[in-house]
Amino acid sequence: MSGKIKNLSLSVCSFKMGKYAQLVLGPAGCGKSTYCNIMYEHLLASRRTSHVINLDPGAEEFKYPATVNVRDYIKVEDVMESMKLGPNGSLVYCLEYLLQDVSWLLDQISDFDDDYLIIDLPGQIELYTHMDLIRQFTELLQTRLNYHVCCLYLIDSHFIVDSSHFISGSLSALSAMVRLETPHINILTKCDLLDGSKGLDLFLEMDITSLIAMNSQEGAGSTSPALQEYQKKKQKLNAAVGELLDNFSLVRFLPLDRRDEDSIDRILLEIDNATQYGEDEEPKEPDDDID
Numbered sequence: 179m180s181g182k183i184k185n186l187s188l189s190v191c192s193f194k195m196g197k198y199a200q201l202v203l204g205p206a207g208c209g210k211s212t213y214c215n216i217m218y219e220h221l222l223a224s225r226r227t228s229h230v231i232n233l234d235p236g237a238e239e240f241k242y243p244a245t246v247n248v249r250d251y252i253k254v255e256d257v258m259e260s261m262k263l264g265p266n267g268s269l270v271y272c273l274e275y276l277l278q279d280v281s282w283l284l285d286q287i288s289d290f291d292d293d294y295l296i297i298d299l300p301g302q303i304e305l306y307t308h309m310d311l312i313r314q315f316t317e318l319l320q321t322r323l324n325y326h327v328c329c330l331y332l333i334d335s336h337f338i339v340d341s342s343h344f345i346s347g348s349l350s351a352l353s354a355m356v357r358l359e360t361p362h363i364n365i366l367t368k369c370d371l372l373d374g375s376k377g378l379d380l381f382l383e384m385d386i387t388s389l390i391a392m393n394s395q396e397g398a399g400s401t402s403p404a405l406q407e408y409q410k411k412k413q414k415l416n417a418a419v420g421e422l423l424d425n426f427s428l429v430r431f432l433p434l435d436r437r438d439e440d441s442i443d444r445i446l447l448e449i450d451n452a453t454q455y456g457e458d459e460e461p462k463e464p465d466d467d468i469d
């Protein structure tokens with residue numbers, strides 16, 4: 179096959195590749211931007227080109243090379259000054275402004291050769307749990323740009339120290355999952371800092387009965403009847419919510435230990451399954467590699 183024809187057939191193949199996006203969300207400081215960098219480098223090492231997009235108009239620093247940076251369009255501090263709003267209100271304003279007229283966004287993200295995006299979002303969880311903005315954005319990616327989207331909800335493993343913290347973290351992940359209605363994976367970040375913590379397996383296996391039993395003595399030594407009563411009620415509530423999560427297998431977490439390539443690989447494998455990565459790819463014609 180001549181070089182010209184070969185190039186033509188290869189470009190037809192790449193046109194037929196699917197488009198994929200990882201949407202990285204979670205509470206402030208849980209490690210979203212760090213995850214984006216880890217995943218970008220992991221994909222690069224696996225010879226997959228990806229583009230990282232910073233959609234946090236307040237993020238001044240990040241380690242990944244951002245192909246698109248929302249701060250080139252709008253910045254939180256400019257909105258704070260011009261609209262006289264606080265930091266959270268300004269962030270919401272920035273995203274509303276960005277999604278009101280999506281022409282800038284479409285211009286930035288609709289024309290890559292390799293359509294694999296890792297999108298870094300802000301840490302205000304109200305954006306995912308009860309506001310419509312991130313949902314609007316996922317719909318734009320899915321319905322207008324035909325991306326296979328997977329939402330990754332990150333939680334800092336340091337907050338998962340006991341059953342009540344774990345259940346409240348699980349509920350916030352569940353609330354984002356229900357709200358966004360896309361394939362969804364929960365990740366426990368910063369596991370490198372836990373170093374051999376025995377309790378971690380219980381959390382990863384979602385062994386809620388054991389977790390609740392572990393904390394059943396909480397407040398038992400207190401002499402205050404009011405505190406004892408409160409602890410009893412709290413444990414009952416945790417047990418009921420835990421049972422619900424358990425019975426319906428609603429939430430599960432994957433650990434991320436940045437020192438351990440296998441943990442990153444496992445996460446990528448789950449994302450590939452969730453986004454059906456590679457299933458849209460047409461097999462190459464046998465002649466494509468012949469000059």
Ligand SMILES: Nc1nc2c(ncn2[C@@H]2O[C@H](COP(=O)(O)OP(=O)(O)OP(=O)(O)O)[C@@H](O)[C@H]2O)c(=O)[nH]1
Nearest residue numbers: 205206207208209210211212300301367368371436
């Ligand atoms: N040891 C360790 N530290 C981490 C990890 N991920 C993030 N960090 C640290 O946690 C802090 C916050 O990380 P970021 O990646 O900025 O978190 P973020 O979720 O993007 O934060 P916001 O954008 O402000 O919501 C930084 O000091 C990181 O170096 C990790 O896997 N291991």
Ligand SMILES: [Mg+2]
Nearest residue numbers: 210211234237
């Ligand atoms: Mg960040």
